[in-house]
Amino acid sequence: MKKNNSGYVSELRQDLVSGDWMIIATGRAKRPNSFIGGRQKFEQKISECPFENPQITGHSEPLLIYGKRNRWSLQVIKNKFPVVGYGRCSTTHKEGPYTIMEGVGFHEIVITRDHKKHLALMSVEKIAEVLKAYQERYIALMDHECVNYVFIFHNHGREAGASIPHPHSQIIALTILPTDVKRSLNGAKKYYEEHHKCVHCEILKCERDEKSRCVFHNKHFAVFSPFVPRVNFELRIYPRKHQSNFEEITEAERMSLAEALKQALYRLYKGLKDPAYNFFIHTAPCDGKDYKYYHWHIEILPKTNTWAGIELGTGVEIISVKPEDVAKFLRKFNPKNK
Amino acid sequence: MKKNNSGYVSELRQDLVSGDWMIIATGRAKRPNSFIGGRQKFEQKISECPFENPQITGHSEPLLIYGKRNRWSLQVIKNKFPVVGYGRCSTTHKEGPYTIMEGVGFHEIVITRDHKKHLALMSVEKIAEVLKAYQERYIALMDHECVNYVFIFHNHGREAGASIPHPHSQIIALTILPTDVKRSLNGAKKYYEEHHKCVHCEILKCERDEKSRCVFHNKHFAVFSPFVPRVNFELRIYPRKHQSNFEEITEAERMSLAEALKQALYRLYKGLKDPAYNFFIHTAPCDGKDYKYYHWHIEILPKTNTWAGIELGTGVEIISVKPEDVAKFLRKFNPKNK
Numbered sequence: 001m002k003k004n005n006s007g008y009v010s011e012l013r014q015d016l017v018s019g020d021w022m023i024i025a026t027g028r029a030k031r032p033n034s035f036i037g038g039r040q041k042f043e044q045k046i047s048e049c050p051f052e053n054p055q056i057t058g059h060s061e062p063l064l065i066y067g068k069r070n071r072w073s074l075q076v077i078k079n080k081f082p083v084v085g086y087g088r089c090s091t092t093h094k095e096g097p098y099t100i101m102e103g104v105g106f107h108e109i110v111i112t113r114d115h116k117k118h119l120a121l122m123s124v125e126k127i128a129e130v131l132k133a134y135q136e137r138y139i140a141l142m143d144h145e146c147v148n149y150v151f152i153f154h155n156h157g158r159e160a161g162a163s164i165p166h167p168h169s170q171i172i173a174l175t176i177l178p179t180d181v182k183r184s185l186n187g188a189k190k191y192y193e194e195h196h197k198c199v200h201c202e203i204l205k206c207e208r209d210e211k212s213r214c215v216f217h218n219k220h221f222a223v224f225s226p227f228v229p230r231v232n233f234e235l236r237i238y239p240r241k242h243q244s245n246f247e248e249i250t251e252a253e254r255m256s257l258a259e260a261l262k263q264a265l266y267r268l269y270k271g272l273k274d275p276a277y278n279f280f281i282h283t284a285p286c287d288g289k290d291y292k293y294y295h296w297h298i299e300i301l302p303k304t305n306t307w308a309g310i311e312l313g314t315g316v317e318i319i320s321v322k323p324e325d326v327a328k329f330l331r332k333f334n335p336k337n338k
Numbered sequence: 339m340k341k342n343n344s345g346y347v348s349e350l351r352q353d354l355v356s357g358d359w360m361i362i363a364t365g366r367a368k369r370p371n372s373f374i375g376g377r378q379k380f381e382q383k384i385s386e387c388p389f390e391n392p393q394i395t396g397h398s399e400p401l402l403i404y405g406k407r408n409r410w411s412l413q414v415i416k417n418k419f420p421v422v423g424y425g426r427c428s429t430t431h432k433e434g435p436y437t438i439m440e441g442v443g444f445h446e447i448v449i450t451r452d453h454k455k456h457l458a459l460m461s462v463e464k465i466a467e468v469l470k471a472y473q474e475r476y477i478a479l480m481d482h483e484c485v486n487y488v489f490i491f492h493n494h495g496r497e498a499g500a501s502i503p504h505p506h507s508q509i510i511a512l513t514i515l516p517t518d519v520k521r522s523l524n525g526a527k528k529y530y531e532e533h534h535k536c537v538h539c540e541i542l543k544c545e546r547d548e549k550s551r552c553v554f555h556n557k558h559f560a561v562f563s564p565f566v567p568r569v570n571f572e573l574r575i576y577p578r579k580h581q582s583n584f585e586e587i588t589e590a591e592r593m594s595l596a597e598a599l600k601q602a603l604y605r606l607y608k609g610l611k612d613p614a615y616n617f618f619i620h621t622a623p624c625d626g627k628d629y630k631y632y633h634w635h636i637e638i639l640p641k642t643n644t645w646a647g648i649e650l651g652t653g654v655e656i657i658s659v660k661p662e663d664v665a666k667f668l669r670k671f672n673p674k675n676k
Contacts (some may be wrong), residue, residue, distance in 0.1 A: 010422050010441030012514055014430075015463030023441055025421045083656050084348050092352075096544040098565050103361055151449040176350055176359040206434040217546045227436050318421050 014229040017187035017199050021037050022024040022228050024319045035271045042158040044165045051111045051215075064136055066129060068328055072270070073126075074133055075173075075195060082107035082160040084174060089146040095145060102145050106173040108137060111166065118156055119261065128258035130169065134281070135254070138247045141173040142286035149174045149181060149285045152246075157276025159303045165270045184282050185294060192293035200295030201242050212324045215331060216263040220256035225266045225323035232319055233272065233326050235297040238323065246283035246296045264300055270333035293300045312314035353527035353566040355537050356500050360566045361656045374611045380496040382503045389504040394637055400475055401446060404467060411451050411464075414473055414509075420445035422512060424458055442484050444511040446475060449504065456494055456505045456630040457599065458607035466596035468507065472619070472627045473592070479511040480624035487512045487519060487623045488557075490584075494533045495614025497641045506613030515623055522620050523632060530631035553669060554601040558594035559656045561602045563661035563668070567670060568639065571610065571664050573602045575636040584621035584634045610672035614641040 010025040050057045054077050064076040092101040110133050112126070119127060132278035138150050154169040155162040177185070191199035207213055207224045215235065216223040222326075223237050237260050239253070249257065268275055279300040284291035348363040388395045392415050402414040416424075422443035429441040448471050450464070476488050492507040493500040498633060515523070529537035543563045547553055553562040553573065561575050575598050577591070587595060606613055617638040622629035 011422075012439045012441050014437040018517070020517040020520070023421055025441065082348075083361055086526060095565075096548060097540050098544070099352040101350045103350050103363065149423075179356070180357040182358070202435050206436070210434060311418060 002288060006028055013228045015187075016066050016203060019187070019334075020076065022230075022319065022320060023092035036271075036275075036320075040158050042162070042165050046115050049115060049164070049166050050116060051164060051168060052110075054111065064133055066133070067113075073211065074111065074129055076108050076110050076133055076137055079107040079170065083172060089175070093187050104175060106141055106144070106171070107149070108171045110134065110137070110169040110171065112168070115166055118311055120274075122262070122264035124262050125256045125263050126253070128255050131254050131258055131261070134169070134171065135247055135249065141171070144173065146175050147173040147185070148287035149177050150162050151178060151181070151280065151281075153278060155278050157274075157303065159276035160278045162276075177287075181282060181285070185291065188294050198242050198293060198295050200238060200297065204240060213327045215267065215327050216260060218256050218259055219251045221260035224324040229319055229321060229323050229326075230299075230306050231336070232321055233268065233275075233302040234323075235266060235330075236301040237261060237267070237300070238295065239297070239320070242294060242295055242308060244284040244291050244294045246281050261298070266335040267330040268300070271330050272302060272304070278303070296305040343424065348477055351566045354541060355529065356521060357483075357525070358566075360568075360657065362660060374609075374613075378496050380500070380503050380508065385454050387453060387502070387504050389502060389506060390453060392449065395506040401478075402471055404450075404471070412449050412467055414446050414471055414475055417445040417508065420595050421510060427513070427645075439513070439554070442513060443465070444479055444482070444485070444509070446509045446534050448475070448507040448509065450506070457492070458476055458612075459601035460598045460600070462593070462600050465600050469587075469592050469596055469599070472507070472509070473587065475509050482511065484513050485511040486625035487515050488621075489516060489519070489618065491616060491618035493616050495612075495641065497614035498616045500614075504597050508592065511539070515625075519620060523623070523629065526632050536580055536631060536633050538576060538635065542656060551665045553605065553665050554598060556594050556597055558567050559598035560593045561598050561663040567657055567659060567661050567664075568637075570642045571606065571640040572612075573606070573638040573668075575599060575602060575638070576633065577635070580628050580633055582622040582632045582634060584619050605668040605671040606638070606640055609668050610640060610642070616641070617641060630644075 010023055012021050012023055014021050014201060024247065046052055050059070054075065055061065059080060060078040062072075062075040062077055064074075065072050066075070067073040084103040086106060087102065087104045090102035092098070092099050100271075110130065112122070121132070122130075134152050138152065141147055141150050142207060152169065153170045153172075156167075162326050188199050191197070191202075195202075204222060205225075208217075209223065213225045213227060214222065215225060219239070220240055222239055222240050223235055226234060226236050237257070238256075239249070243249070265277075265279075268277060277300060279298055281296065281298050283296035284294045348361055350359050350363055352359050384390055388397070392413065393399065397418060398416040400410075400413040402412075405409050405411040415598050422441040422445060425440065425442045427666055428440035428442050430437050432438075433469060448468065450460070450468060457468070460468075472490050476490065479485055489510045489512065490507065491510075494505075513567075520522070526537050529535070529540075542560060542562075544565075545560065546555075551563045551565060552560065553563060555578070558578055559575055560578055561573055564572060564574050575595070577587070577595075581587070603615075603617075606615060616636060617636055619634065619636050621634035622632045
């Protein structure tokens with residue numbers, strides 16, 4: 001049985017937001033580079049790609065387009081296979097003890113022009129354009145009477161659930177608050193009520209002082225490997241000043257965020273040799289309530305493990321590389337030195 | 339955009355235990371048999387299998403053995419790569435705002451004799467033997483002073499995270515309550531305080547009356563496809579009478595449970611052509627507190643989808659086949675008619 005420096009087979013760390021305990025099984029520690037590789041081939045010919053010429057392949061007119069119609073650099077379209085319907089707001093009804101309602105909302109796709117160039121390899125300016133599209137569509141959707149939450153996410157690679165290789169993000173506007181969003185909000189609220197402070201500001205302060213988990217920071221944003229990660233190699237991007245709502249970022253902040261996102265994704269790309277990953281934005285709901293205690297952020301979850309019985313039954317991934325080692329490893333891969 | 343019978347693209351269903359909303363996207367409904375197949379080959383030569391002769395391949399002496407030493411039918415051994423260490427009970431300490439403790443407990447493997455014959459194909463008697471081993475080890479571990487929760491689970495297939503094909507289950511004894519266990523307990527407690535009833539007894543009552551989601555029942559157990567599944571094709575097994583603790587089942591109940599487990603696993607095996615799956619037992623903690631409101635059960639989660647950004651960020655899998663259709667489909671595959 002291998003033990004780590006402190007003589008532990010594993011360490012239990014309590015998440016500051018949820019109060020949940022996570023297992024950092026450093027006793028079966030792997031070196032960071034043992035997480036490299038294992039990607040399945042995931043390619044599609046341009047002639048077969050539904051996102052090369054979306055309107056020719058039966059998609060909706062663009063909801064948003066950057067550039068000219070025949071020389072666009074980015075467009076947002078309706079998802080042909082939405083998880084919620086574009087219908088009228090609905091109310092709940094009962095079925096026995098259960099409560100049901102129709103799934104109503106919006107499901108959109110953000111497509112960048114290049115068939116292969118994914119976010120880690122884009123220029124900071126191009127990434128800023130993607131963030132601008134997120135923000136514009138967020139603002140367009142948030143005021144819709146049925147919409148209480150706008151969820152923005154990106155899947156890269158088949159193992160991360162992408163079904164089409166052409167780089168794209170998704171935006172889903174929902175009437176309900178998703179489970180994990182609700183948990184994240186509740187945790188932040190509880191901490192705020194008990195300590196009269198934002199839990200994420202506390203985390204940022206600790207990470208700035210501690211430094212061992214920091215990967216990058218610029219004027220407005222910090223990238224770090226969280227003390228209690230949900231998955232191996234998780235990275236988080238936080239605005240350094242307290243801010244509840246993603247959609248309120250200024251143009252300068254957007255450029256700063258684009259740089260931070262590039263830094264995070266490029267380092268994972270180089271360090272783990274193009275891993276599959278998901279990232280998503282956790283931000284305050286747009287349901288008209290007060291969420292001043294919340295601090296929006298981006299979570300980036302590389303796909304290095306298969307979730308098994310232990311993860312599915314306990315809700316936590318066994319972490320086998322310490323976040324401190326993740327940060328140290330990723331600090332070596334600076335996009336500026338490429 | 340496809341719609342279902344009720345004209346919905348999707349339906350939102352609220353979980354009775356957690357209060358979480360799940361998306362049943364029946365608008366992109368697939369037929370149950372479209373979930374068949376896609377398994378990776380997962381085999382290992384007997385000569386290379388570490389579980390054929392555990393003591394010869396460097397494992398511990400059996401913690402429990404059924405049959406003779408050289409003709410055993412089941413044995414329980416220590417996991418060589420435990421997620422928690424076999425140490426002394428530990429206390430928490432602080433690191434900045436964070437709380438940490440050493441991961442201490444027990445991690446064991448339950449191995450059945452046959453290299454290939456997995457649970458779905460075993461006789462009811464053999465399955466009952468596995469359940470007996472679970473129960474015996476549970477009882478041995480629960481009284482240890484460091485142990486507050488004993489988590490029992492089984493992974494089948496590489497996609498479900500099994501690393502060794504030889505059929506085996508795992509038992510982990512922990513000082514902490516795992517995240518999802520805590521949620522399950524909290525949900526049941528809240529319902530009990532509000533309604534003075536066990537939420538799972540209510541669910542069982544509804545499923546018995548409603549029937550459309552029932553797959554099988556015998557004297558002591560019911561198998562059904564839950565109204566709000568966490569994953570496509572999820573099945574649950576509940577004791578029909580209120581019972582908080584798995585380890586309290588009688589011998590007659592254990593035989594009844596073995597039959598129910600066989601029914602569930604065989605139907606998935608036949609219906610989905612040997613899918614990868616995980617199952618685990620959610621039972622009351624053994625921390626000395628009162629959990630009379632809790633109702634232990636088994637959750638079986640077939641692996642038919644890759645979790646992507648939407649699932650990781652929202653914490654819920656998009657369900658594309660209705661639990662009512664799952665039950666109807668699985669009712670066709672009766673082990674007695676094979």
